[in-house]
Amino acid sequence: MSSSMIIGQYIPADSVIHRLDPRSKIAIIFFYVVIVFFANSVMSYGVLTLFAIGSALLSKVPFRYIMKGLKPVWFLILFTFLLHLFVTREGDVAFSLFGWDVYREGLIQGGAISLRFFLLILVTSLLTLTTTPIEITDAIEELLGPLKKLRFPVHELALMMSISLRFIPTLMQETEKISKAQASRGVDFRTGSFKDRVRAVVPLLVPLFVSAFKRAEELAMAMEARGYQGGEGRTKLRELQLTKIDVLVYGVFVLLVIALFMTRS
């Protein structure tokens, strides 16, 4: 279960991408996602792909591992491609497949959209692969900071996020532990009718909820005992700090945008 999905998993390493300020990463990914939609020529897609693959290589996360981890997404990408291939009916017929005409336009559109999809998934999973959940929430809290003026509960939101993120691995471990315990008592999660399988989930969910509630209560108590109170006037242990690397990366990104607009047709 946990072995093939890499989305949301952090892989520690010492790389430029890891050291980048999480705010920079989020900002750059945000703008990258926007500019991907401006690409319209082979060259412009090439420039964007180069940037994404380059970042992936710089991150020192094994490239083969990233590709394997995106397996569930590969299916979606392929599906999108095929959909476009068979639905688009414009331009010249490129070739016929089992008596079905495949149009040139379909090939191009399908290719372009799948590539876009792939690039988006690649850069966003690069964010979670190289940034700890805590860094991500800190960055989001900072980036949403201005909303505090509108009385939007930014700090509380960030706290909720970081607590949830903190407990996802715990919950996964717990799920594995309890499903093993129930499997040992003869529950079969894999075979049987749909009804049987739904029924098999009860012995798993009840203990999970019980322990999650217990844990929430303990956490609340521990926070109260240590005098936790809301966001106003709280200081941080780790202040986020922009460094030279960030400036450099912004420079590279600006170059990317220029290159993109020069290669557009």
Next chain:
Amino acid sequence: MDISFEHVSYIYQPNSPFEHRALNDITFSIKSGSYVAVIGHTGSGKSTLIQQLNGLLQPTEGSIQIGKYKLQAGEKTKNLRGLREQVGVVFQYPEHQLFEETVAKDIAFGPHNFGVEKMEIDRRIKEAVQATKLPDELLERSPFDLSGGQMRRVAISGVLAMNPEVLVLDEPTAGLDPRGQKDIMDMFKDLHKEKGLTTILVTHSMEDALAYADHIIILNQGEIYREGTPLEIFKQHDALEKVQLDVPEVMDFLRRAKKEYGVEIEYRGQDIAELAKELTLKVRGDSDHE
């Protein structure tokens, strides 16, 4: 049931940056009816090892034979259900697996899944709560209203009600008070004898390993470090220290009696007070001769 491991290795999350070889080339065999203690430092692979015993984990390399069941690396195991019915596993903090509305229903859950008849299940529930010394009036209560110790007993009863031939215990007394620990360990010893079980106990307590087991396996970093009878194992003071394991107090006493007084005392399960008396007698006896 006889159990044997042949060159068993287990790798968590193979082909990923998190790849971890938790067991490496493990070979050993256990005779039917023996009581085996598996000890080792945290992370040495004890829990990984016992999860192979009922097919929760399949060996990455090697093969395992448990009675008539065979688990072979790279092959789908036949009749996993039958294996799980015969190998009962009490996990660490087993009370976390409780979920039914009543204690009786939770104990019945295992046997029910294995298709045991209603009458037989009722009989087994009675037998199980008798063994774990749970008062009958708790049977209709919710397991979540009980104390921690009682919940542990309910969970253990649930495994006993499956009538397993092999009982696997992963630190069954963790988190209990000393009195509760002793009660539970004594209970398992009685069951082991009465039902002729094959018992495999994972423990941090060298005292328990010495007191209850007739064979000890020490794991270190996924490999078998030492294997033998408790007396053989606990004589090797230095070897144990190397893997950060203690020697039971009584064994340490015997060693020091020999070193400091030159007195050899035969160990027959005495406690510290009895050993001290024996030592005093022997030391006095020797000086009387002079």
